Structure formats: C-alpha cells, structure tokens
Amino acid sequence: MAEPTMADLKDIPALYTSSRGVGDVLVGQDAARRLIEASSSGNDTALWSLLSQPQYVTTMLDKPHVIYSKDPRGQVLARPISNLERALTVAAQNGHATVVATLLAFATEHSVELSDVITRAVINKTIDGGHAAIFEALAAADPNVINIRVGHGHERPLYEAVRRRKPDVVAALLELGADPLHPVAPGYRELGNFRSSLMSFAAMNEGPRTTTMLLERGTPIKGTAALHTAARFGQLDTMRLLMHHGADLEENVPGWKGWTPMHFAASTGKVDAMKLLEQHGARKDSKDEDGKTPAQLLEEQNTA
Template structure:
C-alpha cells in the first residue's frame, strides 16, 4: 500500500522542462494547460510519447492528472490512447479521478474510458476517488457503470477505503432527500444529476419510507418514472406499509404510469401488509380505466384482503362490481383460448362473454384461437371442442343459456356431432364455423396460394 501510494503521489509529475527537448516541452505544456504549445508540439509521433525519465506517462496522463480539459479534448481528437498505462498500470482516468477533476473524468468516460479498469494493485478509478474523498468524481463513475464491489489486491472495496466525505455516495445516502424531492416534484434535471445505481432505490428516512419510484408513481411524474426505470429502479420495492410503486399509481388512477410499471415487470397482484392489491386500490376509488388495465394484465379481483374483501367487494357501485366480474371472466376466457386449453375454455365459456373483446387489442376468443391455428399451422379443431360452441354462439342471435349449454353438453359428450342443427356439413372446424358466422377479420387471411393449415 505504501509503495503504491508513493507511486500515485508522483504519477503526474513531469520532468524538468527543457527548451532543447520537444517532448519535455510537450509534457510541460500538458501540465500547465498551454493548449497553443500543445497544438504546435503534438503530431502522430508525439501524441502517445512516453516520459522515459519518469513513470512512462503519456501527454494524456499529464493533462488528465492536472485537470486540463481543453488539452485532454484536443489530445483525444488527435489520437491519444485512452487505454495507455504508465509503469504502475494507471490509465489517464486513474489520474483524473485521484485528483478530483470531475469534468475531465466525464470527458474520458464519454470517450470510452473503462470505469472499472485496474492498475497493477487492482485499484480502480473509484478506489482513487473514494480514498481521496472526491464526491463528484465518485458520482460520475457510478453513473457510468463504476463497480463499487471490486476489491483491490489487499481485498478492499472502494467503500472500505473511502474517505468520510465520499462514503455516503457509496452507501446511497448522499443528498438522498434531494433526490427523493426531485422524484416527487418531477425535477428531471436535478434527478439526473444526483441519480446513480447506488441511490436509485434509496428509502426516505421517515414517513412511509418511500423510494423515488414510489413518489414519482404516486405524483404521476411520467418522465421521472421512465428515467428511474431506465436507471434500474426496483418495481418490487416496498415502503413501510408493504406497498409497491404500482399501489401508488393505481390508487391515484395514473394510467400511463401504471402501464409503464407493468411493462417493467410490476406484479399486478402484489399485496401490502393488509393484503390489499393494486386492484383493491383502484377499485375502491373507482379508477375504472386503471381497473380495466390491471384486469387485462392478469389482476385477480377475487383475492381477499385482511378484511376478507375482494376488489369487487370494495368497488363503491354495483355497476363497477359487475364490470369487474365481467371483464375478469372475459379475460380468463381469452387466456384459455390463447392457451388452447379445453378445460379452461369450458369453465369460462358462457353466452355473456363468448364475444368478449380485449379492451386494448380488440381480440375475441375466436380471434385468439384462429391466431393460434394460423401460427401453429395445425388444425386443432377436433381437439378443442369447446371452441365449436364459441364459434357457433358467436353468430347465433342471440343464444339462450339453456340452448347454449344443451349444445355444449352434446358437443362435449361426442367426438363430433355432424347432425347438430348448428352444423350442416361434415368435419367442420371452429375456423370454418367462425368464417360462416362472419367473425374472421381480413387481417388474418392467409396469403394467396398458401394453405392456413398443414396436413
């Protein structure tokens, strides 16, 4: 450790300048930031020249270590190697980090410098910044993929070696309250400046112990929610009451936020400490559109909370209760049709939902099954007999429960009933019945000259 520290203390010191040595003049110009002299002295042969009298540093090592951003930018544009190592294995990024030049650090990172490169002692740039308490540099490294868990040759992480000033950055507590407030208020620029992988899921120290995503979801900050998700915010994080961000979005009826959270893997049936689901939250407050979205994504309105109440039970109006029950049953039938599961189709198939349409895709059970037949190129008609009933009922106007279920019993009890009044030709498939009933849309038509089903 001592030898390594002594190496770092002199790693950017150039040799004495000499008017008779162009290379030493170049190193001196890089040290002082004399961009005019640098431009005169740099050429393809000197841009990556080594200080043979010192630690074999390059011009970029010197410019980075002394924080000369203009010189660094020029050297990079002229072909300076961002991966060059000195005698100690240090890259220019190590130098910039060790001396706290955050603007140069960002420039090097954006130019492709590896934030987790290691020197001969396995110190990363983050080790350098943390040891020296360079807070802004630590943040920049973390925002560009710096790994705080890498251990040096002595087995120490950046956190274990960190100065007291840098430690909160590595624990996720640095300016945490500002970050939470930025998420709540929708201050995107402030959020981006503070956000890094170690604080994206920080919890408030008081109140409900919300995360930034809880606050952004509850306050309908669409863009902030998007930014947080892009930076790794946890959709499953729980606050003090066990609520996930989806509970917050649904409780306040924020449709777009709800949709984003679900697309990023939020559990639509997550329960808080009182077994309330997001659907309980939405239904109890008559968030009708959010309820429909949740149901379309698999939310179960029959789950009971700690008071033995389902989402249907807590809906304040009979109209909403009936809608929840109807949409749930319809989505169950759609899913059964998609899975080609005869048992489930039979369970959920009733005249009131046989023509149920998905609220966002417009799919019906028949569309789902014809999609399956088309994609599989297999005639599954004789195996999925409940579909005959759905296809027939789809153009029976209107079927009564008694006749419908009488037909179903007949169809389920025999391999195929050609004498049924619903079928006049032998060996009809659900698809042909649906076609005759006018329930097959042109967008699913097979290409000319091709067969929808294989033999």
C-alpha cells in the first residue's frame, strides 16, 4: 500500500491508508518516542531528564499527525495531536499519577491550555483503568475535570464511572465534588430509569458499594428503577440496601409494560431475588400490562 506523505496531510481528522498502528505517527519518525516511553512506563526521573533538554521541550509541544483508529483493511483515522497529549494519555491509561502531575506542570509552565491536553481520551482511559489517583492528579490541576463531557451523549465522568463499574473512580469523583444529581449534561437527558439512570447502573455493580456512596450523597431511589435493576441482576445485598432506604416494592417502570421489581427478577430467573422481595412484602400476583404475573414470566424464562 502507498504510505501517506507530508503533502497528503490534512489539518482535520481524516482517513488515510497506512501500515502503521494506533498510537503511531502517520508520517516520518516519531521524535517523541523517548518521551512517550518514559510516560508510558511511569519513569518520572527519565521524563524530567528529557524535559530539561530544549530539543525535547520543543518536541513535547509539537503536533504530529497521529493514528487514533484503524480498521482491518489498513484504513486509519489520524489528526494532529500534541506529543504532550499523547504522553498524558498513555500515562493516564497506565495509572502513573506522578507522571501525569509532571506533564500537567509542564503544560502550565509553557502556557498550554489544560483543556487542550486533558481530553476525552485521557478521561476515558482513566475511567477504563479504574485509576482514582489519576483523577485526583487531574483535578489538582483543573478542578473542572469532573464536569468534562466524555460520552457520546455528553455524559460526565461520574456517570461513566458508575456505568463502567469502577467504584474506586466513583469514590474519587464524589470526593472531588462530582454531582450525582447531574451526571449528564444539563437539559440533554433526564436522569432516566432502567439502564439509563445513575442508580440503575449502580445496581448492576457487584455488591452495594457504589449504591451506598450515591445514597450517602442524597441520590434518590424513586423513579430510577434501582431496585428493579438489582432484582434483575440478582444483586441481593444491593436489594436489601435499597429496601432499607425505602425503595417501592410495587413501583412500575415507564416503558417496561408495568413491570415491578418482582417481574424484573422473574424475567431473568432470579428466584432468590424473588424470594427476597416476597419476604419484604412484595406481591407475587401483580400483573403487568399484558396481564402476566412474575410467576408466568419465570415459567416462560425457564422454558425458553
């Protein structure tokens, strides 16, 4: 395949054909290789040594075209990305908080806007890795990091950390002031219910830790389908916690045929969850909009 040349490069994200991989520069040699390696490995001493040399200061601020997506046919997406952003992304991905702090200090020293380097990619890598300490380092430089929109629907970091089941990151974000009542951009979407609300996603997490943290911050249960979700996934300890905090055992979820938590448990064959709900007073004979009881749903699930 014909590799792109400098003459082919565009100043916006664009499609190219290349044999190189994601994270590589698109054209020429990678002048920032040693900087990226030091950041990726967490070698803060080596990074400081490099940044004490004028040529590496210049290199860190350069913006080569970098590949950020590739398909099996060799088609790649690339755009100008500063080597500082590249270094910060790999440091965040690998959980190197000291290196992140060093890179942010470098950015400030050289009058680089932090919003230009603390990007959606940096935040997503931090969440995916479960790196609470990285969020603390980022927030020390820019407290507004807790409000950066990171999802396709403008979701904020707290929403994504709960959805991706990263309780350590959730804890850090809450301590940093993230608001559980506004996890999505204001006006973009309501808090939602099953598989969309913060409390519903928390109830999918293993164990009640995330739900506990949200309840401690005053996050409501009503209308969030938290108990329905916990029942569907058989999260018994989370169910007990929610019922202790007054979750409605007969609440219906909009758009879900009038299902109660008992219906949700039955739909996935979670018999223990059904028994727990019954022990706390939930009705076994509640009918959904199709006239089906939880027992009928359970039978359908068992014979499917």
